[in-house]
Amino acid sequence: MSVSVTDGTDPIGNVDVTLSDGENEYTGKTGSAGGCTISNVPEGQYEVVASKSGYVDYESTLTVNSETSSLSIVLEESNPTPQTVNYAFTSYGDAQGETEWGSGTVKTTGVVSGGYTEVEVLTNSPEESFVGQKFYITSDAQTNGTIYPLYTDAGTTSAGIYVSITNE
Numbered sequence: 001m002s003v004s005v006t007d008g009t010d011p012i013g014n015v016d017v018t019l020s021d022g023e024n025e026y027t028g029k030t031g032s033a034g035g036c037t038i039s040n041v042p043e044g045q046y047e048v049v050a051s052k053s054g055y056v057d058y059e060s061t062l063t064v065n066s067e068t069s070s071l072s073i074v075l076e077e078s079n080p081t082p083q084t085v086n087y088a089f090t091s092y093g094d095a096q097g098e099t100e101w102g103s104g105t106v107k108t109t110g111v112v113s114g115g116y117t118e119v120e121v122l123t124n125s126p127e128e129s130f131v132g133q134k135f136y137i138t139s140d141a142q143t144n145g146t147i148y149p150l151y152t153d154a155g156t157t158s159a160g161i162y163v164s165i166t167n168e
Contacts, residue, residue, distance in 0.1 A: 001038045002070040005030050005050055012052060012075055019046040019062065054078055086122065087143060092162040097147050102126055106165070115139050116151065135159055143167050 005015045011034025019026045021044050028036035043065050050058040055075040062071060086107045093099035104124035108117055116136040124130040135150040143166050150159040 001026075001041050001064070001068065002035065003028055003030065003038060003073065004035045004070070005073045005075060006034055007055075007077065008074050011035070012055070015050050015052045015055075015073075015075065017048070017050045017071075017073070019048055019064075021046050048073075050075060087119075087165040087167065089163045089165045091124075092147060092164075093160075095147055095149065095162050097162070097164065101161070104130075106163075109134065112139055117141070119150075135161070137163070137165075141165060 001019075003017050005012045005017070011030075011032070013030050013032040013034060015030040015034075017028045017030065017036060017038065019038060019041060026038045026041045026046075028038040030036045041064055044063075046062045046064060048058070048060045048062050048071065050073045052075065054077060056078050058073050058075055062068070086105050088103070089106050090097075090103045091101040093101055102125050105122045106119040107122055109120050110118075112118070115138060117139045118134055118136055120134045121130045121132065136153060137148050137150055141148050145164045145166060147162050147164045150161045150163055151157060152159045
């Protein structure tokens with residue numbers, strides 16, 4: 001049986017692949033090209049498990065018969081690299097937007113907790129001390145000029161800062 005393992009695009013090496021019928025196990029390990037051969041697998045019903053550190057285990061069933069010659073597996077990263085997006089912002093000392101404090105850019109860090117998204121301040125004028133600090137904003141925040149409060153943690157402690165965000 002020829003086995004290939006990818007992340008949907010690129011091959012993944014060093015993946016442990018096991019076919020088990022409850023009594024017997026047939027195993028293989030993919031090479032750098034993402035493939036391996038598992039020999040002498042008799043016809044029957046098998047539980048398939050493919051695993052590698054950093055990826056979600058693949059589990060499925062497979063019926064092996066005279067027409068079964070290959071198995072393609074797609075693994076997903078267990079902790080994918082967070083997507084980051086930069087936004088322009090204006091900061092205020094009140095929820096009504098009457099006291100403008102400054103402006104700058106923030107990026108989403110990809111960390112989401114309890115309906116809040118972490119943002120990191122990239123630039124801030126005139127108060128440079130906020131650069132590098134991380135805050136939380138509601139995950140449903142829109143980039144339409146609506147003013148939202150920032151939190152020092154996932155929604156429990158107000159930072160006393162309000163922002164409107166727009167696409168950069």
